[in-house]
Amino acid sequence: MANASAALAKDCSPASDGNNPCPVTLVRPPVAPLSAMAKLGKALFFDKALSGSGQLSCASCHAPSAHYAPDNALAFAKGGVAMDKFGVRAVPSLTYRERQPPFSVGPDNATSETAPPPPPPPSVKGVKSASNTGASAQAMVPQGGLFWDGRADTLQSQAAGPLFDTREMAATHEGVAARLRHAPYSADLFRLIGAHASDDMLIAEALFALARYQIEAPSFHPYSSRYDAWLEGKTRLTRDEAEGLRLFNDPAKGNCAACHLSAVDEEGRPPLFTDHQYEALAAPRNPLAPKGTYDLGLCAAGRADIGHNGAYCGFFRTPSLRNSATRKVFFHNGVFTSLRQVMNFYVLRDIEPGRFYRPPANKHSSPYDDLPSRYWPNVDKIDAPFGKRKSPTLTPNEREKIETFLSDLTDH
Template sequence: MTIASKSLSVALSAALALVAFFAAAGPETVPQTPEALGERLFFDTNLSAKRTQACASCHNPDYGFADPRGMASPGDDGVSLGDRNAPTASYAALIPAFHRGADGAWVGGQFLDGRAATLEDQAGGPPLNPIEMGMPDKAAVVARLREDPVYVAAFPALYGAGVLEDAEAGYAAMTRAIAAFERTEDFAPFDSRYDRWLRGEADLTQQEELGRLLFFSQQFTNCAECHKLAKTEMDTAETFTDHSYHNIGTPENRALRAMNGVPLGTVDGGLLDNPAVDDPAQRGKFRTPTLRNVAVTPPYMHNGVFGDLRTVILFYNTYNTKAEARKINPETGAPFGPPPVPDTVSLDKLEIGPALDDQRIDALVAFLKTLTDARYEHLLEDQ
């Protein structure tokens, strides 16, 4: 067979495959809404360099839209490992755009340092990150979109003729579709047992009620100072974060850095790494995460240093206890490590109230478990 005839044969086979695809699939398989298109994109591994990773790889819908695979997510190349824990995408659509609040403090934004101002901006980040999905540029991503006949049909119908012929326009349309999917109720159902309790459809145990009272207390804990958005504690749309930025002194994750090769002692600048921020006083601060689904989305903290929710509460308790035995990390058997950026630790938020005994710590953990969406409650059974 000559090269020309071989090329013709390959082209004919591809054309026949395309015809067969549409014949078998039918027009109903082409997404008719941005949300449906975004869902398909969210699970599409072809948008990564080696075609192994999708948004859902690090934001697994079966695990609270977080990554259960470890302290940090592996990259599409199978080698790269980041230095931060992938935050849950649950309720991310409710995070306000990155801005300064009335008091001048930074609020909102996507990613742990707010560097993506909006959900659309966030959706455009991972495909081009060399240690995540690893695509070289927007044009390469849009070229992958043009390979798929479903996208070739859906994008022009939803975003205008020729949208996939322009890299910037095509990429922007992709991020808009993914963001539209992330704004659906699947990501923010507000149907946890806590929500059902608010509606009078479920009861809390004595332990959970104690945890709730402690959580919202300003005398015994200060949890709600940063993990409450609404003015009242009975708000049915509470996201359990005010989207503010703080340095809580989270210790270095030495185990992660032994795996990813980041030199020990390297300081993650947090909010100061955001290109929009030029203030050394913001170094080491990270956005306060939602506590919804927190019990089923380990590991914890921006660097995944803690694997158990109870350890997180014990860590917070170190700011209020003088007993050295209560300053031991049960996961390592050694004292909790020092804060990487001691000068900006939010001590005014952390040093409050008496030290908590085990009964109260367990009660707080029990309450936090009630914030688990119904679709993930089965995951609590394994704890």
């Protein structure tokens, strides 16, 4: 089989019979028995008694059967001490986070041995194209981090977010510490960290154990989709699947691979179908969202390294498309409930805005109804398939073929 660099250097579009003309051997994460810390993390992941209500565990919203995403169609998860509150964003999947880089602005901040300087203002946005994905990776753009707004850098800090959010698991410091001292797994915890650990140490180690479980357990990153098998030359794509992949990668058609990278990387690792960057796409307002508020995304994440920079308002992290065909809601606010709606939005947002937005204040203003007008210039209007065009870049039939291809990204 071809090596990764050779595959990247040639056209690897599906052959006429659906075969991969340049198969590779994918480099997947190693599989080994879970460490003692990861086993502890697994017990914590399914422990409802950690929550303030006693009814929610991590697995309640990140169901293993749904690729660690919600197994229901709720736009916002239900939680709180009395289970009478709702979160404010759609719950993302926890899969494929083992390669998630920490947040940075530009290509070098995350690897600097000293504290990075304050980020410069965002550079003028360049066109993102599926034919040249490397250009944006080197630009001064926000990238990396966890949550929709990048506010956490590690799985350990990410786990603390929903655990202590009053609208979600609604746990307290005292309640979590008490549970950790008197749970069925407490003996294992104390064997790992010592019998005289403080409450702060107990909680920090519990969060670390949750992170280790997600890093080590193969179910969080199986790379077992039909597309992975095709990359390795083990299966053929149907005619519609192959055409969907071509349209996905074509910079003049779907241009999806500009942000959702579909190629094996130089190390031979399977594609994650994200560039880890942030985009302002102006998703329509979800009628279920809290009234009188805007979710500004990255600029309101509370990150000390960027502050409240208006140039980042409306930006949200580009998610992986792996297992997207099994999701029930899409975008940060769960406004869409099918891939068909998502495809229509990308292709028709700037051509038929009335399909997605409430009528604008006047005929000369932009229609975006979930972003204050002062931030409308941040919205991506240059990357295909966005932008004013005489006709859509994708026909309804072509959109359907891309959907067919996306089903090949579901893990089995």
